[in-house]
Amino acid sequence: MNCESARKSTALFLYGELTIEEEQAFQDHIESCADCGREFETQKRLQAALNRNEAAVDPALLVRSRRELALRLENARMRRAGLGDWLRRLSDLRIAVLARPAAALALVALGFFGARLTAPGNAERRDGTESGVTRVRYLEPGPSGRVQLVVDETRQRTISGSVDDDQIRRLLLAAARESTDAGLRAESMDVLKAERSAGELRPVLLYALQHDSNPGVRLKALDALKPYGGEADVRAALTQVLLSDDNPGVRAQAIDLLVEHKGGMTAGVLQEVVQKESNSYVRLRCQRALEEMNASVGTF
Amino acid sequence: MNSEAAPAMNRPSPIDADEAALIRAAQKGDHEAFERLVHAYDRGVLQIAMNLLRSPDDAHDIYQEAFLRVFKNLHLFRLDSSFSTWLYRIVTNLCLDQMRKRKTRREESSIVETEDGPRDRLDTVAEGRELGDPQRSLISRQLRSRINRVLDELTDKERLVFELRHYQGMRLRAIGETLGTSEEAAKMCLFRATQKMRVALGDFV
Numbered sequence: 393m394n395c396e397s398a399r400k401s402t403a404l405f406l407y408g409e410l411t412i413e414e415e416q417a418f419q420d421h422i423e424s425c426a427d428c429g430r431e432f433e434t435q436k437r438l439q440a441a442l443n444r445n446e447a448a449v450d451p452a453l454l455v456r457s458r459r460e461l462a463l464r465l466e467n468a469r470m471r472r473a474g475l476g477d478w479l480r481r482l483s484d485l486r487i488a489v490l491a492r493p494a495a496a497l498a499l500v501a502l503g504f505f506g507a508r509l510t511a512p513g514n515a516e517r518r519d520g521t522e523s524g525v526t527r528v529r530y531l532e533p534g535p536s537g538r539v540q541l542v543v544d545e546t547r548q549r550t551i552s553g554s555v556d557d558d559q560i561r562r563l564l565l566a567a568a569r570e571s572t573d574a575g576l577r578a579e580s581m582d583v584l585k586a587e588r589s590a591g592e593l594r595p596v597l598l599y600a601l602q603h604d605s606n607p608g609v610r611l612k613a614l615d616a617l618k619p620y621g622g623e624a625d626v627r628a629a630l631t632q633v634l635l636s637d638d639n640p641g642v643r644a645q646a647i648d649l650l651v652e653h654k655g656g657m658t659a660g661v662l663q664e665v666v667q668k669e670s671n672s673y674v675r676l677r678c679q680r681a682l683e684e685m686n687a688s689v690g691t692f
Numbered sequence: 693m694n695s696e697a698a699p700a701m702n703r704p705s706p707i708d709a710d711e712a713a714l715i716r717a718a719q720k721g722d723h724e725a726f727e728r729l730v731h732a733y734d735r736g737v738l739q740i741a742m743n744l745l746r747s748p749d750d751a752h753d754i755y756q757e758a759f760l761r762v763f764k765n766l767h768l769f770r771l772d773s774s775f776s777t778w779l780y781r782i783v784t785n786l787c788l789d790q791m792r793k794r795k796t797r798r799e800e801s802s803i804v805e806t807e808d809g810p811r812d813r814l815d816t817v818a819e820g821r822e823l824g825d826p827q828r829s830l831i832s833r834q835l836r837s838r839i840n841r842v843l844d845e846l847t848d849k850e851r852l853v854f855e856l857r858h859y860q861g862m863r864l865r866a867i868g869e870t871l872g873t874s875e876e877a878a879k880m881c882l883f884r885a886t887q888k889m890r891v892a893l894g895d896f897v
Binding site for chain 1: 764893
């Protein structure tokens with residue numbers, strides 16, 4: 393091997409990408425050539441510097457990414473299961489006027505029980521039946537055989553008390569906001585709704601109404617927000633839901649609550665929905681509401 | 693083989709029986725199997741995206757998009773090919789798109805204001821191993837700045853090959869398969885990338 397070939401082979405040698413014969417020839421050359429030996433040492437230092445330049449991945453980023461992926465997969469699975477299509481087909485049956493309340497109720501029930509059946513979070517409850525579960529979420533090997541672990545720990549403990557109790561309320565709010573079990577999120581909202589101190593609950597309900605991946609939970613949040621249907625923040629959220637929620641059952645309920653507490657913008661919003669709405673039941677519900685308000689159906 | 697090669701991480705290997713069973717179960721809709729498959733590779737995916745894009749938010753987006761694509765297309769995956777190669781092809785394509793978008797839009801200034809005054813954006817990303825000594829830390833920061841500048845000047849393909857070989861420890865043959873090119877072409881890319889870094893940084897190390 394001459395010096396030119398050796399220079400070309402240095403990096404590939406360091407990456408272990410030469411054949412055994414090429415490696416042997418390279419080693420023989422740098423042992424006998426001081427210049428190429430120095431070049432080899434320089435490239436070794438360069439590789440060490442490059443090793444130190446590797447970007448650090450924060451374990452919190454990994455945890456956040458996993459959580460969001462779990463939610464997005466849950467959504468994708470629900471879409472795949474065709475729940476949305478089924479609901480749309482049901483409401484496209486052009487249910488007679490007298491049957492509409494029953495149909496709306498059926499949509500609510502389907503959304504809620506669908507949530508309970510499809511939510512993968514049942515596993516969360518299964519884990520909880522053991523006295524203590526520790527799950528390794530991330531590990532980082534360190535020097536001298538040490539290792540750093542990020543673990544999720546679950547310990548089952550029974551707490552009972554009044555919903556007025558601070559600790560109970562905090563736990564319920566956390567469950568309503570963060571549980572991976574859609575049924576548990578909905579049940580927590582239900583219990584808190586009865587408790588009537590809505591200061592802390594309302595932001596949780598508003599967030600769930602607009603962002604929860606499960607239609608049953610969104611319906612439950614909407615139901616719990618009924619006493620506050622006249623408030624500006626609730627009306628803004630309802631308008632948003634009406635224009636963008638992909639579930640017709642949720643949209644239909646949002647119409648009812650908006651109409652129940654008529655505001656200056658209600659007719660305009662409903663007129664816009666009539667123009668855009670793809671679901672015949674929701675469209676009919678809008679038209680009926682506009683008629684009851686003596687407002688025109690078109691925006692002109 | 694010599695013992696001085698870069699550390700190997702998440703090296704793609706032929707599909708083993710356990711992984712094949714996981715993939716088969718995930719293809720049939722087993723949620724837990726899919727999660728285990730994700731967890732087997734997701735640190736490597738984040739690491740590639742962080743190294744190439746140097747932005748936690750972008751790395752997070754690449755992570756989501758890559759695994760959603762895997763989820764949507766897993767039924768098309770054939771068990772006689774390498775899962776890691778397939779996954780890394782998705783990840784590198786997504787990173788490549790993002791790198792091209794950045795170049796086209798020039799959306800991010802390379803200089804950002806920090807408490808220590810203006811600094812190159814790339815230098816503000818945490819390095820793998822921080823040094824405690826301020827003097828060494830300064831030298832390390834200057835070196836890092838130069839390394840990042842050189843990495844930024846590599847062609848997209850050189851950058852990807854270097855990333856997959858140096859930081860992910862993938863063999864050139866697997867890199868060729870991942871990037872849809874030959875082992876020889878990947879070798880040339882690696883050679884050119886290391887030459888450019890040698891020229892720009894050789895006197896500094």
